Amino acid sequence: MTIDWSWIADHTDDLTTLTVSHLQAALSAVFFGLLISLPLAVVAHRVRPLRGILLGLSNVLFTIPSIAIFVLLLPVSGLTRTTTVIGLTVYTLVVLLRNTVEGLDSVPAKTKEAAKAMGTRPLRTLLTVELPLALPVIMAGVRIATVMSISLVSVATYIGDGGLGQLFTDGFQRNFPTPVIVGVVLTLLLAVVADALLVALQYALTPWKRRRA
Amino acid sequence: MIQFDAVHKRFPNGTTAVHDLSLEMPEGGVTVLVGSSGCGKTTTLRMINRMVEPTSGTIQVGGKDITQQDAAELRRSIGYVIQQSGLFPHRTVLDNVATVPLLLGWGRRKARSRAAELLETVGLAADTGRRYPHQLSGGQQQRVGVARALAADPPVLLMDEPFGAVDPVVRTQLQDELLRLQQELSKTIVFVTHDIDEAVRLGDQIAIFRTGGHLVQCATPTELLARPADDFVADFLGAERGLKLLSLTSLAAVPQAPVPEGGTWTLVLDDARKPVHWASKSEPDAQIPVRPLKDTDSLLSALNESVASPTGLIARVDADGVLTGVSSRDDIHEHAGNAHTEARVAA
Numbered sequence: 028m029t030i031d032w033s034w035i036a037d038h039t040d041d042l043t044t045l046t047v048s049h050l051q052a053a054l055s056a057v058f059f060g061l062l063i064s065l066p067l068a069v070v071a072h073r074v075r076p077l078r079g080i081l082l083g084l085s086n087v088l089f090t091i092p093s094i095a096i097f098v099l100l101l102p103v104s105g106l107t108r109t110t111t112v113i114g115l116t117v118y119t120l121v122v123l124l125r126n127t128v129e130g131l132d133s134v135p136a137k138t139k140e141a142a143k144a145m146g147t148r149p150l151r152t153l154l155t156v157e158l159p160l161a162l163p164v165i166m167a168g169v170r171i172a173t174v175m176s177i178s179l180v181s182v183a184t185y186i187g188d189g190g191l192g193q194l195f196t197d198g199f200q201r202n203f204p205t206p207v208i209v210g211v212v213l214t215l216l217l218a219v220v221a222d223a224l225l226v227a228l229q230y231a232l233t234p235w236k237r238r239r240a
Numbered sequence: 241m242i243q244f245d246a247v248h249k250r251f252p253n254g255t256t257a258v259h260d261l262s263l264e265m266p267e268g269g270v271t272v273l274v275g276s277s278g279c280g281k282t283t284t285l286r287m288i289n290r291m292v293e294p295t296s297g298t299i300q301v302g303g304k305d306i307t308q309q310d311a312a313e314l315r316r317s318i319g320y321v322i323q324q325s326g327l328f329p330h331r332t333v334l335d336n337v338a339t340v341p342l343l344l345g346w347g348r349r350k351a352r353s354r355a356a357e358l359l360e361t362v363g364l365a366a367d368t369g370r371r372y373p374h375q376l377s378g379g380q381q382q383r384v385g386v387a388r389a390l391a392a393d394p395p396v397l398l399m400d401e402p403f404g405a406v407d408p409v410v411r412t413q414l415q416d417e418l419l420r421l422q423q424e425l426s427k428t429i430v431f432v433t434h435d436i437d438e439a440v441r442l443g444d445q446i447a448i449f450r451t452g453g454h455l456v457q458c459a460t461p462t463e464l465l466a467r468p469a470d471d472f473v474a475d476f477l478g479a480e481r482g483l484k485l486l487s488l489t490s491l492a493a494v495p496q497a498p499v500p501e502g503g504t505w506t507l508v509l510d511d512a513r514k515p516v517h518w519a520s521k522s523e524p525d526a527q528i529p530v531r532p533l534k535d536t537d538s539l540l541s542a543l544n545e546s547v548a549s550p551t552g553l554i555a556r557v558d559a560d561g562v563l564t565g566v567s568s569r570d571d572i573h574e575h576a577g578n579a580h581t582e583a584r585v586a587a
Contacts, residue, residue: 141326144291145339145388146316159330235330235372 031205046213049190050221052183053176055112060119060172068127069153082125089121093182101186111183118179119172126168130161163236166229170222177218181210191217241267242288242396242428247297249283249453257283258453261297265445267395268426272443274433274476280453281432285398288430289318301396316340319389319397319427323404326385327373333359333384334369340392351391358387363417379410386418390425399431403438415441436477440465440484448473462488466583482580486540489579491533494542494572496556496565505550513562515555532557539579542572 035042071078091099096114104110134157142152158165181192189196194210197203230237242265249258258280265271273281286292287299290311299306306314327336334355335342341351359369362383373381382402389397403411415438422429433439439446440461447458450472457469465485468474477484499507507530508516520526531545532555545554552569 135329137322137324137326138328140291141320141322141328144289144315144320144322144326146312146314146343147339148312151343156328156330233330235332235374 029204030208031203034203034205035209042209042213045191045193046217048188049177049180049192049214050217052108052111052115052180052188052190053173053217053221056115056119056176057123057169057172059112059116060123061169063116064120064123064127068124068131071124071128072131078128082128085121085124088117091117093118093179094185097183097186106187108188110186111180111188114183115176115179119176122168122171122175123165126171127161127165130164130168131157133164134160159233162233163229166225166232170225173221173225174218177214177221181214241265241300241302242271242430243300244284245298245300247284247287247294247299249280249287249292250295256453257292258287258294261453261455263447263455263458265428265430267428269444270422270429270431270442271445271447272431272433272439273447273449274436274439275449276434276451276476279449279451281447281449282400283453284449285400285430285432288396288398289315289320291315316343316392317394317396319392319394321382321385321389321397321399321402323401324378324381327381327388329373331372332369333364333371333373333376336373336384337369337387337391339388340394344392354391355387358390359384361390361421362387377410378406379414382406382410382414383417386421390421390427395428397427397429399429401432401434404433404435411438418442437484440487448476462583462586466580466586483540483543485583486543486576486579487538489539489575490535491537491539491542491556491567491572492535494539494567494575496567499563499566500551500553503551507553507555507563507566509563515557515563518550520550530555532561532563534559539572539576542567543576546572 067081071081093114096117097110100110100113104113138156138160139152142156147156180188180190181195183189184192184196191210191214194206198206198208198210244261244263247258247261248256250256261280261284263284273284275281283292287294288301288306290306293307301314301318327333328339331339334352337355337358338348338351341354342348346354356366356369359366364380364383364387368376368380368384373384376384382405385402389399403414406414419442431439431442443461445458446461446464448456448464450456457464457473459467462485464473465477465481465488468477468481474481504521505518505528506521508519508527510516515530515532517530518528528548528550530549531541533542533545534557542554546552546567546569549569553566554572555566556564558564
């Protein structure tokens with residue numbers, strides 16, 4: 028398998044566009060996933076009976092094959108970016124929801140009690156005590172969801188989207204390996220860089236976790 | 241003043257935590273709630289800032305029924321210190337202390353300068369403020385807990401076994417500091433502990449609880465030690481309660497005499513006339529250490545010193561540590577006996 032370097036040189040603009048589009052799809056999914064998971068996780072954390080139902084539901088959604096989700100969404104949102112993002116978002120829920128609930132569970136009871144006893148109201152306790160302390164566990168979920176979404180975007184090639192995934196179909200149909208290899212390398216790079224950035228973000232957001240005495 | 245009136249607390253699982261409690265906790269005084277675990281002392285404390293709501297009865301703080309106030313606002317007006325400090329691990333020490341001032345809307349700058357002031361009050365170095373709780377020792381964390389409770393200068397301070405998780409040496413230091421602070425601040429303090437010695441040291445008034453949430457006796461430490469209400473209280477106070485009573489009486493009234501001349505043992509002084517040790521004339525190498533006592537020290541320490549002294553004499557010093565005279569074992573004994581009789585008669 029040889030790489031046609033001139034093809035790469037000729038297609039830098041296309042590759043850039045595809046990479047940006049790929050990343051946009053993945054990050055949108057994580058963003059919307061968080062937007063949905065955070066409130067649901069708070070509910071699941073506080074209302075015990077709902078916890079099993081919500082976590083179970085996210086598990087069920089996760090087991091639907093990815094292509095099937097896109098097909099099911101076609102009548103609703105058609106062959107659009109929206110379909111891609113909705114599909115990917117559904118998959119992020121399982122990790123984001125579970126990790127956020129577990130993150131909230133991991134906040135020491137003593138700390139929550141201290142906040143209450145100091146006269147902190149519940150919403151402020153959630154925002155300034157519980158979520159910051161749950162952040163390391165939530166971020167672990169965000170990292171998995173991000174990497175997972177970056178790898179899943181390619182599946183949306185079936186509905187005409189798919190970012191770098193289009194390189195796979197292109198190379199496969201023409202029996203020309205270069206785009207496939209480039210697509211794989213760029214996807215991997217995206218995943219690695221995104222993950223590193225998230226690690227850096229977490230480091231910046233959790234100053235109390237540094238300089239362990 | 242905090243006033244409990246026929247307060248009852250039954251938990252949903254049917255256990256009665258507090259049974260028909262009527263109790264007054266005087267303003268500016270330390271009320272210690274003691275008892276074995278499950279006796280309702282912590283529940284009693286937590287009802288004061290509405291962390292637990294009573295099933296029936298009323299509680300007033302400063303003449304106002306606490307149920308008539310917003311719970312969060314009430315809590316901001318009451319300092320709260322818990323075991324293992326309950327500090328916020330994600331906030332710096334300074335921001336931990338500034339918690340209540342920030343909730344009260346003081347603004348960050350003012351809240352932080354107040355917090356820095358308090359770190360000094362509780363004996364912590366200024367650079368402690370920039371650190372995180374996990375970087376401090378248990379004793380330091382406990383001090384931060386006290387500083388945080390004092391931040392908004394609340395008239396009432398609730399302390400739930402605050403020194404339970406630190407070693408005995410640090411605990412004694414923290415108790416001393418609390419007594420020193422209390423002399424300056426005169427807060428109405430409610431203090432929960434299961435350690436009777438801690439209760440005797442800190443309390444102006446001690447309330448002893450029995451399992452099932454019954455208040456058995458509430459009295460000053462002297463009264464309690466001299467006249468326990470029943471066998472339960474007597475057992476709780478322990479076999480050495482006679483000696484504990486002596487820990488509450490000062491040495492000041494015991495007469496002093498000049499250091500006697502002659503005899504085998506002489507009290508060696510340094511140039512500033514501070515006692516150094518006892519030296520033997522017959523055996524020049526023999527030296528027995530001396531712990532000089534001030535007027536504020538207790539009869540119990542005097543008794544202890546006189547037993548350990550080769551002459552039965554204790555060295556008495558002034559506030560600067562300069563020798564003022566000696567007191568004999570007999571005089572100390574006599575005063576110890578008197579202290580008991582007086583406490584019994586007065587109680």
